[in-house]
Amino acid sequence: MEQERDQSRLLAMYHTMVLARSLDERMWQLNRQGKAPFVISCQGHEAAQVGAAFAMRPKHDWIVPYYRDLAMMLAMGMTPREVMLGLLAKAEDPSSGGRQMPAHYSHRALNIVSHSSPTGTQVPHAVGIAMGAQMRGDDIVVWTAFGEGTSSQGDVHEAMNLAGVMKLPVIFFCQNNGYAISVPQHKQMGVENVSDRGPGYGFPGITVDGTNVLEVYEAMSAAVERARRGDGPTLIEAKCVRLTAHSSDDNDRTYRSPEDIKAMRTRDPIASFEHFLRDEGLLDDAKVAAIRAEIKEIVNDATAYAEAAPLPDPSTVQKYVFAE
Amino acid sequence: MAELNLLEAINQALDQAMANDERVYIIGEDVGQRGGVFRVTDGLHAKYGEKRVIDAPLAESIIIGSSIGAAMYGMRPIAEIQFADFIFPAFNQIISEAARMRYRSNNTWEVPLVIRTPYGGGIHGALYHSQSIEAFFTHIPGLKVVAPSTPYDAKAMLLAAIDDPDPVLFLEHKKCYRLIKGYVPDEHYTVPIGKADIAREGSDVSVITYGMMRHYAVEAAEMLAGEDISVEVVDLRSLVPLDRETIINSVKKTSKVLVLYEDNLFGGYGAEVAAIIAQDGFEYLDAPVQRLAGLDIPAMPYSTPLENEFLPTPSKIADTLRDLVNY
Ligand SMILES: Cc1ncc(C[n+]2csc(CCOP(=O)(O)OP(=O)(O)O)c2C)c(N)n1
Ligand SMILES: [Mg+2]
Numbered sequence: 223m224e225q226e227r228d229q230s231r232l233l234a235m236y237h238t239m240v241l242a243r244s245l246d247e248r249m250w251q252l253n254r255q256g257k258a259p260f261v262i263s264c265q266g267h268e269a270a271q272v273g274a275a276f277a278m279r280p281k282h283d284w285i286v287p288y289y290r291d292l293a294m295m296l297a298m299g300m301t302p303r304e305v306m307l308g309l310l311a312k313a314e315d316p317s318s319g320g321r322q323m324p325a326h327y328s329h330r331a332l333n334i335v336s337h338s339s340p341t342g343t344q345v346p347h348a349v350g351i352a353m354g355a356q357m358r359g360d361d362i363v364v365w366t367a368f369g370e371g372t373s374s375q376g377d378v379h380e381a382m383n384l385a386g387v388m389k390l391p392v393i394f395f396c397q398n399n400g401y402a403i404s405v406p407q408h409k410q411m412g413v414e415n416v417s418d419r420g421p422g423y424g425f426p427g428i429t430v431d432g433t434n435v436l437e438v439y440e441a442m443s444a445a446v447e448r449a450r451r452g453d454g455p456t457l458i459e460a461k462c463v464r465l466t467a468h469s470s471d472d473n474d475r476t477y478r479s480p481e482d483i484k485a486m487r488t489r490d491p492i493a494s495f496e497h498f499l500r501d502e503g504l505l506d507d508a509k510v511a512a513i514r515a516e517i518k519e520i521v522n523d524a525t526a527y528a529e530a531a532p533l534p535d536p537s538t539v540q541k542y543v544f545a546e
Numbered sequence: 547m548a549e550l551n552l553l554e555a556i557n558q559a560l561d562q563a564m565a566n567d568e569r570v571y572i573i574g575e576d577v578g579q580r581g582g583v584f585r586v587t588d589g590l591h592a593k594y595g596e597k598r599v600i601d602a603p604l605a606e607s608i609i610i611g612s613s614i615g616a617a618m619y620g621m622r623p624i625a626e627i628q629f630a631d632f633i634f635p636a637f638n639q640i641i642s643e644a645a646r647m648r649y650r651s652n653n654t655w656e657v658p659l660v661i662r663t664p665y666g667g668g669i670h671g672a673l674y675h676s677q678s679i680e681a682f683f684t685h686i687p688g689l690k691v692v693a694p695s696t697p698y699d700a701k702a703m704l705l706a707a708i709d710d711p712d713p714v715l716f717l718e719h720k721k722c723y724r725l726i727k728g729y730v731p732d733e734h735y736t737v738p739i740g741k742a743d744i745a746r747e748g749s750d751v752s753v754i755t756y757g758m759m760r761h762y763a764v765e766a767a768e769m770l771a772g773e774d775i776s777v778e779v780v781d782l783r784s785l786v787p788l789d790r791e792t793i794i795n796s797v798k799k800t801s802k803v804l805v806l807y808e809d810n811l812f813g814g815y816g817a818e819v820a821a822i823i824a825q826d827g828f829e830y831l832d833a834p835v836q837r838l839a840g841l842d843i844p845a846m847p848y849s850t851p852l853e854n855e856f857l858p859t860p861s862k863i864a865d866t867l868r869d870l871v872n873y
Contacts, residue, residue: 328651330651543649
């Protein structure tokens, strides 16, 4: 029984990672076709996000994400159709009804909180949500994500400091892909690991291999347990790779050498997890082909649905400045 | 009904809101045991405990940022920024986050947050304890901004702000805190946000103002009454939303108007009011719209003669009105 549950969880993780990758790749195609003005990718971060997601309780715990969190969104229950509605800025887009740029996720029913573009402003919100939960005695965990570049922002420091003071149930999840657009980590901070800072705020900081979904899952499970026990926050740094340019408006060949890009490709989290699952006997060629075919159908359906969906009505542009 | 000063009226509103609604909590620097540097939260820590009257770390962005998160979670935070001059570290959270949340989420999220902050000068606060900050914030759609100047209005509008589903910046003029007294009903009552008050009726000239300048304008009006000049004083109370109707009605009545504010003249909140009058009230005007405001220097200096030179005072207001009436 136990083993079956574990096996089905491993396959579910794999499924979500491949779905995220396939959706992401489709987004770039739509961008090249001129149908989507902007894409910002999750490629290379799938293991970090899926490992984190599977340690939480969807619709119960709260998610305060950033723009790379596509795989997290899918794992928490956002549908591929909803994702594509956002990419194409359609009226039904649950994140913003086409008001924000793509990848500015929000989904009220899933406790996924709206975030904006200035980096790091979401992190204090996670702390406030946790304060509300602590005051009410709710046993939720709040997960918030940001890049290693964003860890330089004052908001991130202020947020961690208060979370440490109040022992709040927050998990600060830094996805360190080594770059903030073009600026490498060594120009961003004087420490080797973002997680080194955890103890400076009075709670543990842990670095994990963000391309290893199971390693992330384990660290996250411990942090979730700690938060639910009332023992306070954890800073988890997942070392990831950014397999694409920063966004569809960037060209990373202007600052990354071909060797670097090649080396990074050997750390593809999906390839390594697939390898692991094959070794465990959970996947073989036929199973992989079946999963990929199924996912292709899902991505096709999401694309077709979103392409056919109506755009926002221009007469709505002045709605919802204040409560109506 | 008791006679209270502005500060006591605000304290009473906070107390009643906390007693009525468990979701309401206060966060800010020194708001707990000390009861705030101006003593506005005096007694609340003892009554409601440290979980609901929270002494925050000295970091304004997290005071506001965490309050935004808690408000989205269903709480009713009241955040205090110790002095308006120190709100700028939280500027980004207020304008990029609180003010835009409803719009950017297409009405799926809201931020029912009240930000209280003491502002204004004439109290020897110098450059960094005297500023008027409203122009920075009234520019941003999605944020309500109010500046009540009487104890009656302060209690009522704070209770209205706490009930409001959108973020409200609640400006408390420091000079009004202890100086301005008035009768305040004991019970819970509100004044709707977005309605101006006629502080004094008159027929020759209108002063459109708010904050401490309301009281200076009334003083000037009293001086001029002896000279047979009848001055109407409109106290806006609510800067966003703005009660355009009351402004235009007053202009119709008097045909001459002075827009008076304490902030620096250039690009101040009164510039918008003057533009609205010029556009919507042009046909009623018998003289150009006048403005009187703080000087365009970086801020109010400390030393008394310099401070007085910066500020519009009742006698400067009276002089301006005399000229306007004789236009
Ligand atoms: C306050 C602010 N400054 C600059 C930007 C422009 N910008 C967007 S993403 C980014 C880099 C972020 O890097 P990191 O935090 O490491 O996240 P990553 O994109 O690598 O996942 C920058 C500079 C912004 N959005 N907000
Ligand atoms: Mg990065």
